[in-house]
Each structure stands twice: as structure tokens, then as C-alpha cells.
Amino acid sequence: MNSVVRTVLGDIAPGDLGPTLMHEHLLCDIRPPDWHGDGCCGYDILIDERFAIDYGEVHAPGNLILDGIDLIAGELERFRADGGAAIVELSCGGLHPDPVGLAELARRSGVQIVMGCGWYVDEYQDSANAGRNIESFAAEMIAAIREGAFGTGVRAGIIGEIGCQAPWTDLEKRVMAAAVIAMQETGAALAVHPGRDADQPQEIAGFLRGHGADLTRVVISHIDRTIFDDERLFRLADTGIGVEFDLFGMETTYYKWADIDMPNDGVRVAALRRLRDRGHIDQLLISQDICYRSRLLRYGGHGYGHLFRNVVPLLLRRGFCQEEVDRMLLETPRRLLALPQ
DSSP states (O other): OOEEEEEHHHEEEEEGGGGGEEEEEESSSSOGGTTTSSSTTSSOOOGGGHHHEEEEEEGGGGEEEEEOOHHHHHHHHHHHHTTOOOOEEEBBTOOOOOOOOHHHHHHHHEEEEEHHHHOGGGGOOOGGGGGGHHHHHHHHHHHHHHHHSTSSSSOSEEEEEOOOOSSSSSSHHHHHHHHHHHHHHHHHOOEEEOOOOOOOTHHHHHHHTTTTTTTTGGEEOOOGTTTTSSSHHHHHHHTTEEEEOTTTOHHHHOOOTTSSOOOOHHHHHHHHHHHHHHGGGGEEEEOOOOOGGGSSSSGGGTTHHHIIIHHHHHHHHHHHHHHHIIIIIIIHHHHEEEEEO
């Protein structure tokens, strides 16, 4: 069967997809709902506040907003210069998605952009969603892939990031069950945002398996802020599900959203190597999940190209071969993003 990768500018052959970051944000507003009345201090980040914002010393709601086509287009030009070609943008419902803006960014930058669909965690969702059933959510996701997402004619090419909290809410479970139906109907892959509990990725895998999902077309995101022991990590990988370390570039131990010690890039690479050594190379994905202004080059951050500038050389120094790097950044994204035509 022929397949395509559905970008915001139209379909391309999977073989034409370049090196890909599988979990990023380009245009979004990820402020928690109760922060929306706090103004946008930190929106224009001062150099002497850059570290303080990242380390939680300054309350800066504006740091959680990515907007401005000129700003992000400039960042994407640097991303391409660093060796990147494609980005999967997962600002789904609740995160203020902008499909038309993404299409404009793709035109201006030449970056291949694949857009997600569905809904983020419960507290971010539209209050009207509380009364919706599984079939309603599934129909919405199917239409987003086939016709256009979020009220536009720009089509999604992946489902997600579908949000979960810990404990998991009934609404989130309905959205997840709907995502499985949409996967089965369209052939699209599914990206999952797990709750901040070490056991929830396995719970999600069990839920998805119970609903008939093909786990080889599911990616569990944010493993590097969720699972910190090999027993859980290996058990999850043994399900065949995609395992994504997508916070590369976050090098401060401090993490705003949970009381954890955030690993640095070296620790992430070591975990990837242990999974590689167990035979899981074709399940591994790497990205950066940029959703803070302070992580952009314009504001003193590492930018979207960090993975290509710095992490790929680190992988090669730490025992990965180029073919294995290509599988994580090229071959596995091509497989996951392929839609039956």
C-alpha cells in the first residue's frame, strides 16, 4: 500500500521526510488556565533574568507563550542550518493551536511541519468537552486528519499530544479511547503526554492495548521526566511502544512541574544506550519539546537545532553509530508518520 507523510503544506512521500524532531511546539500558549490572569511578565526576556526564569525564581507566564511568525521563522532558519529538516508540532486542543500560522512558517522556512490533533490534559480542555462522548472526540480527530484541524483546512498528520494526568481523569480516558478509534480509522500514529508518575506510562500502554491499539504506532513522550529506573523503563520498552526522550537541552536540575531531578543530556544518552543494548533501537525517539521562550536562541536558549549541533555529536562520541542515529531521527519518524493513501 502506498503511504504519505501529511505536512501542513500537503502530502509528501515518506522517503522525502528529512531529519525529524518528533515532539516540538512552534506556536502555542501552554500557560496553565489559572495563570491567564497573571499578565505576561517575562514575555520579553531580559538577559539577566534568563537563568532565574528557567530556575523558577521569576514567575513569568509570558515565557510559556510562543508566538510571532517572524520570531519563530528566524529560529527555524537556524534549525535548518544546523541540519534539521522536519518538526512534528504537537500543540493540540487546549494549547492554542494555530494551523494557519504553522503553514505560513513552513512556507517561509522550508521546514517540513507535521501537525498534531486531539486534546491536552483535562484542566486545559474546553469546558464543553465534559459532556462529549468517545465517538464525538474520535470523529473530530478523524476529520482533523482527513479534512482540516481546529476549524481550518490545514490537515493534521499525527494524533497528539493526547494529555494524561496522574491520576488519570475520566475525560482524558475518553479522549484516549477516541484516539485509538482515530488511529484505526486513519492509520495515524499517536503521541501521548503521560502524567508525572513513574507507573503511568505502563498504565497507558495497558489501556491502549486493551482498546486494540497497535503499540508499535504509539509514542510515549517525556520519558526523561517520568521514569528514572531501568526496571520500569525496560518493562515499558518490552511492550513494543515508542519511547521518547524529548527534553534534550533542559540542563538544569530544577523542573517547575514536579519534584524530580531533571537529567542532563549525558544522562539521557546513557539511558538511550541501555535501551539500544537491549535491542530497542527502532523504538527510540529524541526531541526537545521546546515550549518556553527562554529555550529559543533569540532569548539565550539552545534553539531547535541543539539536537543536531550538540546531541548528535555526543551520541557518536558515546557509542552510537551514524546508522543508529539515523534510525532515531529519520527512519523511525518516517515509519511512524506514514499514513496509508
